[in-house]
Amino acid sequence: MAATNSKGAIELRLIDSAQLFNNLDPFPFRERDLSAEAEQYIVEWAEELPKKQPIEILVHLQSPGSVPDPSAYIPDAIKGWFRAKEREQARAIRELFRDGRLAFLIGLAGLSLCMALIWLLTQAFEGPFTRVIQESLVIVGWVVIWRPAEMFLYDWLPLLRRKTLFRRLADSAVSVRID
Structure with missing residues (x-):
């Protein structure tokens, strides 16, 4: 599902955007929970990256799924999810x-x-x-x-x-x- 390269990028290769989110979460995409598996992969790979290096997350989709433009909501959803996790830790x-x-x-x-x-x-x-x-x-x-x-x-x-x-x-x- 995920891999990193030497430039600090975490790559997720998914069939469609639905794999990224918790299927039981009824909220719209921008506010939906990431799936536990997606979060775990992203966090584990991020922990391996150098602490001072900026992180880039690349989501590769084989198909856009049922949503016409996944690039319009996926970045905000991922960033929002981890911003909420940051507040939780604070x-x-x-x-x-x-x-x-x-x-x-x-x-x-x-x-x-x-x-x-x-x-x-x-x-x-x-x-x-x-x-x-x-x-x-x-x-x-x-x-x-x-x-x-x-x-x-x-x-x-x-x-x-x-x-x-x-x-x-x-x-x-x-x-x-x-x-």
């Missing part, structure tokens, strides 16, 4: 940071509680058993704060990478050729 990043702030507050409260309990145990008791409980509370406190730290340090990177890829695809040059 929303996911915002939600991750919102959830991360809440998780950080919960984690900070948990860590503070553990540290307060450690201090109380230090003031009230001595001995090896008390030391084991104190060390256990230190571990629990840091485990409670681990997930928020992971969210802020690592979890947003794959989302940003996808958002950037979808922006590149939305900004790509799309052309349609009827063979």
Whole structure:
């Protein structure tokens, strides 16, 4: 279905334009969903291209199908689809940071509680058993704060990478050729 060349072009060879879209989607062409297979091929090939290189999508059709001029709607449909996916990833990043702030507050409260309990145990008791409980509370406190730290340090990177890829695809040059 797809191939790339050295110039950063993703080529799709289709029988007609209907293969590009989700057949169950009732919306007009410009607003229709791309088929899962078409999206997957385009995204996988785009991931292989150099990050700084502009992307070109070439759609080769054996026949125009039931629509007289597929080149009038296919570029807008592809660009619109990936623009919507970019917005979806931006929303996911915002939600991750919102959830991360809440998780950080919960984690900070948990860590503070553990540290307060450690201090109380230090003031009230001595001995090896008390030391084991104190060390256990230190571990629990840091485990409670681990997930928020992971969210802020690592979890947003794959989302940003996808958002950037979808922006590149939305900004790509799309052309349609009827063979």
